[in-house]
Amino acid sequence: MTKQVAVIGSLNYDIIVKQQRMPHKGETFIADTLIQGPGGKGANQAAQCAKLGLPTMMIGKVGQDRFGDALVGSLTAIGVDTSHIKRIGSTGLGVVNVMPDGDYYSSIIKGANELITIQDIDEIMEELKEAAFIILQQEIPQQVTEYVIERFKDSEIQIVLNNAPARTIPTDVLQFVDLLIVNESEAAYMTGKPVTTVSEAEDIGKKLQKITGNTVIVTLGKEGSIAVNNQDSSYFPAKKVKAVDATGAGDSFIGALVYGLSESLSLEECMKFATEVSAKTVMQEGGQDSFPTKAEMSRIVIR
Numbered sequence: 001m002t003k004q005v006a007v008i009g010s011l012n013y014d015i016i017v018k019q020q021r022m023p024h025k026g027e028t029f030i031a032d033t034l035i036q037g038p039g040g041k042g043a044n045q046a047a048q049c050a051k052l053g054l055p056t057m058m059i060g061k062v063g064q065d066r067f068g069d070a071l072v073g074s075l076t077a078i079g080v081d082t083s084h085i086k087r088i089g090s091t092g093l094g095v096v097n098v099m100p101d102g103d104y105y106s107s108i109i110k111g112a113n114e115l116i117t118i119q120d121i122d123e124i125m126e127e128l129k130e131a132a133f134i135i136l137q138q139e140i141p142q143q144v145t146e147y148v149i150e151r152f153k154d155s156e157i158q159i160v161l162n163n164a165p166a167r168t169i170p171t172d173v174l175q176f177v178d179l180l181i182v183n184e185s186e187a188a189y190m191t192g193k194p195v196t197t198v199s200e201a202e203d204i205g206k207k208l209q210k211i212t213g214n215t216v217i218v219t220l221g222k223e224g225s226i227a228v229n230n231q232d233s234s235y236f237p238a239k240k241v242k243a244v245d246a247t248g249a250g251d252s253f254i255g256a257l258v259y260g261l262s263e264s265l266s267l268e269e270c271m272k273f274a275t276e277v278s279a280k281t282v283m284q285e286g287g288q289d290s291f292p293t294k295a296e297m298s299r300i301v302i303r
């Protein structure tokens with residue numbers, strides 16, 4: 001039976017500017033192109049889950065403005081249950097500068113994402129209990145994230161936490177996260193150690209795994225990713241592709257991982273599938289529009 005995913009997180013309207021380089025201090029730089037569209041780590045992860053065919057609901061807040069209309073509209077069109085997205089204030093924004101090699105610099109304006117409350121979670125507790133996976137990120141108030149983790153710590157529901165942007169999470173909360181996913185800079189923030197090589201990432205992944213006691217994944221962009229669990233740690237190189245825009249690639253990776261888990265794939269198979277999915281994502285411009293569908297991935301054999 002296909003499993004249900006609940007994503008509790010952010011929705012941002014993304015303004016993506018493609019340019020040759022970042023301007024220097026005081027410089028006005030002429031950029032190349034502008035791409036606008038739906039984003040936000042929560043919405044992106046929900047979009048990728050739904051595009052791969054998982055029944056997915058999004059819990060979050062957008063503004064009573066045209067950006068909010070666009071975000072709810074696009075997720076609904078993808079097939080995400082948007083009935084638990086509330087409208088208040090102004091929509092969160094993502095401002096992303098994408099370089100010619102696909103690398104990006106991203107800033108967010110929190111907007112309505114910051115107005116999600118514990119009461120909002122309590123109101124949909126019965127629906128959340130039906131989920132097989134709850135996916136969280138850190139673009140909503142941290143007390144809400146921690147509340148959800150605490151509330152479901154004794155349940156069968158798999159808690160997936162993407163600690164992005166990185167925040168300090170108490171160990172007695174982190175230990176209830178079933179799958180922790182961080183990129184190299186978030187891993188460095190959490191451990192106070194730089195991550196510049198695959199072997200440093202592996203060491204830090206092991207350190208974080210000792211804290212959670214569960215599975216930890218450290219993503220390294222073009223270098224690939226590391227998965228560490230109770231048994232071992234493995235490195236998965238990224239696919240060599242022509243990257244044009246990595247915006248949302250990490251979110252696409254997470255949606256694909258959860259898809260793999262919901263299909264009861266092994267961790268290795270999940271990582272290989274997520275690597276394939278995110279490689280497709282970086283080859284196209286934009287955020288959610290660049291995420292592949294189940295049909296597009298159907299020819300990939302991973303076991």
Ligand code: RIB
Pocket residue numbers: 010012013014038039040041044093094095106108139247248249250251287
């Ligand atoms: O992970 C990419 C996302 O981060 C963007 O869509 C942007 O909105 C920020 O939330």
